[in-house]
Amino acid sequence: MNSRMRLHGLVQKEIKQITRDPSALLIAFLLPFILLLVCGYGISFDAVHVKLAVVIESPEEEARGLIDALAASPYLAPERMLTTEAAEQALIGGRVRGLLVFREDFSQRLANPGRWPAPAELDVNATDPNSARILEGYVSGALATWLAGRLVELRVTQPTDIDLDHRFWFNTDLRSADAIVPGLIAMVMSMTGTLLTALIVSREWERGTMESMLASPANLAEITLARLGCYFVLGMGSMAICVLLGIVLFQLPFRGGILALALASSLFLIFALGLGLFISTLARSQFVAAQVAFLTTMMPAIMLSGMVFDIASMPRWLQVTTYAMPARYLVSIMQTLFLSGDVWPVLLPNLVGLGIAAMLAVGATFAVTRRRLD
Amino acid sequence: MLHRIFALLAKELAALLSDRKVRSVLVVPPLVQVALFAYAATYDVTNVPLAIWNDDAGAQSAALVRAFAGSPAFLPVEGIQSPGQAAIAIDTMRATAVLHIPERFSADLLARRTPHVQLLLDARRSNTALLIEAYSATIVADFAQTMNTTSNIPISLTVRDWFNPTLESQWFILPGLVAVLSIIMSMLISALSLARERELGTFDQLLVTPLRPLEILAGKAVPGVIIGLIDANIVIAAALLWFQIPFRGSMIVLQAILILYMIAGVGIGLVISSITHTQQQAMLGVFVIAAPIVVLSGFLAPVENMPPVIEVLGRIDPIRWMLIIVRGLFLENTPLPVVLQSTWPLALIATATFAMAGVAVRRAVT
Numbered sequence: 001m002n003s004r005m006r007l008h009g010l011v012q013k014e015i016k017q018i019t020r021d022p023s024a025l026l027i028a029f030l031l032p033f034i035l036l037l038v039c040g041y042g043i044s045f046d047a048v049h050v051k052l053a054v055v056i057e058s059p060e061e062e063a064r065g066l067i068d069a070l071a072a073s074p075y076l077a078p079e080r081m082l083t084t085e086a087a088e089q090a091l092i093g094g095r096v097r098g099l100l101v102f103r104e105d106f107s108q109r110l111a112n113p114g115r116w117p118a119p120a121e122l123d124v125n126a127t128d129p130n131s132a133r134i135l136e137g138y139v140s141g142a143l144a145t146w147l148a149g150r151l152v153e154l155r156v157t158q159p160t161d162i163d164l165d166h167r168f169w170f171n172t173d174l175r176s177a178d179a180i181v182p183g184l185i186a187m188v189m190s191m192t193g194t195l196l197t198a199l200i201v202s203r204e205w206e207r208g209t210m211e212s213m214l215a216s217p218a219n220l221a222e223i224t225l226a227r228l229g230c231y232f233v234l235g236m237g238s239m240a241i242c243v244l245l246g247i248v249l250f251q252l253p254f255r256g257g258i259l260a261l262a263l264a265s266s267l268f269l270i271f272a273l274g275l276g277l278f279i280s281t282l283a284r285s286q287f288v289a290a291q292v293a294f295l296t297t298m299m300p301a302i303m304l305s306g307m308v309f310d311i312a313s314m315p316r317w318l319q320v321t322t323y324a325m326p327a328r329y330l331v332s333i334m335q336t337l338f339l340s341g342d343v344w345p346v347l348l349p350n351l352v353g354l355g356i357a358a359m360l361a362v363g364a365t366f367a368v369t370r371r372r373l374d
Numbered sequence: 375m376l377h378r379i380f381a382l383l384a385k386e387l388a389a390l391l392s393d394r395k396v397r398s399v400l401v402v403p404p405l406v407q408v409a410l411f412a413y414a415a416t417y418d419v420t421n422v423p424l425a426i427w428n429d430d431a432g433a434q435s436a437a438l439v440r441a442f443a444g445s446p447a448f449l450p451v452e453g454i455q456s457p458g459q460a461a462i463a464i465d466t467m468r469a470t471a472v473l474h475i476p477e478r479f480s481a482d483l484l485a486r487r488t489p490h491v492q493l494l495l496d497a498r499r500s501n502t503a504l505l506i507e508a509y510s511a512t513i514v515a516d517f518a519q520t521m522n523t524t525s526n527i528p529i530s531l532t533v534r535d536w537f538n539p540t541l542e543s544q545w546f547i548l549p550g551l552v553a554v555l556s557i558i559m560s561m562l563i564s565a566l567s568l569a570r571e572r573e574l575g576t577f578d579q580l581l582v583t584p585l586r587p588l589e590i591l592a593g594k595a596v597p598g599v600i601i602g603l604i605d606a607n608i609v610i611a612a613a614l615l616w617f618q619i620p621f622r623g624s625m626i627v628l629q630a631i632l633i634l635y636m637i638a639g640v641g642i643g644l645v646i647s648s649i650t651h652t653q654q655q656a657m658l659g660v661f662v663i664a665a666p667i668v669v670l671s672g673f674l675a676p677v678e679n680m681p682p683v684i685e686v687l688g689r690i691d692p693i694r695w696m697l698i699i700v701r702g703l704f705l706e707n708t709p710l711p712v713v714l715q716s717t718w719p720l721a722l723i724a725t726a727t728f729a730m731a732g733v734a735v736r737r738a739v740t
Contacts (some may be wrong), residue, residue: 011440021654023652023658026658027658027661029660030662031658031662034662035662038665038666038669038684039665039669039670040669040682041676041681041684042666042669042670042675042680042688043669043675044673044679045501045504045675045679046679048678049678050678050680051729052680064446090537092706092708093712094698094702094708094712096680099566099739110528110529110609113528116528117527117529117530118528118529118530119529119530119532120529120531120532121531121532121534122531122532122533122534123533123534124533124534124535124536125536125537126535126536126537126538126539126541127537127538127545127546127701127705127706128419128546129417129535129538129541129542129543129545129546129678129700130501130543130546131416131676132419132541133505133533133541134504134508134536136533137504137507137508137511138509139531140531143529143531146526147529148485149426152526156528161488161518162483162488162489162490162491162515162517162518163488163489163490163491163516164491164492164493164494164511164514165490165491165493165509166492166495166507167492167493167494167495168495168503169464169494169495169496169497169724170496170497171497171498171500171503172497175500176500176675178500179497179498179499179500179501180499180500181504187665188665191661193656193663195661198537199653199657200654202651204656205631205655247645285393286566286570286654286657287566287570287653288393289564290566290660291403291658292654292662293657294558294562294657294661294664295403295407296385296662298661298665298668299407299554299555299668301409302668302669302674303410303411303414303415304410304411304414306499308418308501308674308675309414309415309416309417310419310499310501310502311421312420312421312422312423312470313416313418313419313420313421314413314414314416314604315413318410318413318414321410322414335499336498337496339498340498342463343465343466345465345466346465346466346467362585367409
């Protein structure tokens, strides 16, 4: 029996196994669909209508204008409160995120440049420092807009100002979905790819069918190749679902080329499938394989890939550690392909990273499988 | 009845802890994860690579460039002269931002006309871009103020950051990790427990013992609760001793609620376990549930930002309620009545999941 026939037989065996037990198909198609759908809508840094308590002790006329100006910002939901004590209680009880206070003399001092600055106080719940910073930015922005108009009304000359204009490239509206969804695809594919092989092969070890396969004339390379090949096709299917969902549902632009996408997807899948095989060979039981597959994919892909947290801002030793996380290369590639285009100076180093990861994962699988047989 | 449960409990713990690999899988990951994730989780941005495109030869523009270079947020990496070069610098990610100062900047400033400055930003990472926008606005406003020797600014906005005055990201993330890492572990352990018995055929043996369905569930639940509590306390210890995060609330209240929270987590795992037939299906269930409950909990991004439908859906997520409690107890010294507002949903989730799992097991008996 020649190698080609054996390979053919092995592939047939894998296909039968996949079609008879729906869980592999569910992993490949249902899992990415659900994960991307829920998580894509779930992670948003676009703050809308942050609840802000406003206490204004100065005259009514000024107060109404201020409240209107704050409410005009799409990011703020101001709520007038009568006393500072009530507002502080609301802040402690978590009903508002911030508290803006204008004292009695605010209007008088604002109208008279000799008594500037007119004081205002902003108290923010900074338990979530990111939201706190963003809220501070929104409040001072809304105040500045109001002030410009108010100074004209008061016929007071404005002090020197510099107009700073921000241009956001690739994501003009600064939608966080545009930045998050490419990262989520990397997370979903890490989980899907690894899970596909991790459980299936550890089950064969647990039940002893792996030994009988190795006792057959097929050699290790053929068995691994047939397996990788079949699950690779499934994995590419789930990748296609992810990318289509990103474009259709989340309305991301896709500015890169199919070639670069296919190349990155293939390399990443070979890595993820290889990692799954490696884990299942080493773990012996499905229980341990499941734990390890879970722990090595989901949380690291969220925390260390650059999807949410900027890698450049991490401590140096951790930045180096992230090079061992292939998800980081895929996040970088996906963000570039979706939002920017085929920028080869960015794509190439990341593709090389993925290539090395893929080789290591498959190589390690061969090494441990051999050792287990001895 | 109690001694039956104890017997089952002993069997469950022995089955779980007899394997060295299983033991290491239960304790080592939380340690490694805390070490890696706590340092990774920084919403702050520092050393953003900045390209300078200065068309102005005046002293004022040089001073503005110095103001940017002096800020810890920015790191000047190169000087450029044209729009094309700016595009290349951002495309290739050599620079995340380009500061463009037009020709007439110094002249405008001296003539008391409002000068214009432009900052081009790579918004592929939108959150980073948002923070850079805020930092640059502050730098430019401060700079304008120094040019303004004669008059004061019209409004001074004094900001006080409550509970986390220096805006430390770790103060926010570590209490979050207490909730996230522990529930993942307890869910994983319990989700595979019944499914494994089914797959190995020992489930039927369990059913013919004198144990009632709820007793079987209780026996299956306790190891998950115990391991989850151990993991939660490993993270709490790291937060207090290593990261020196203040703990302003009551530790007894936190530990009591953690037990309830672990029961809710185990309950979800048992529901998955009771409706699946193989470990593989159970694992699939965990993957489908775990990622959404982490993402929708508010661990990374505030729940207020979610679309209303998703936000309402997220209310059945135990992590969401635990995050409010654990962050509140660490940083805010939340009053007990406010803590309890988030506790009863946890009790509800725990009761509902155990009822569902109980029904599923009882159906298997009959």
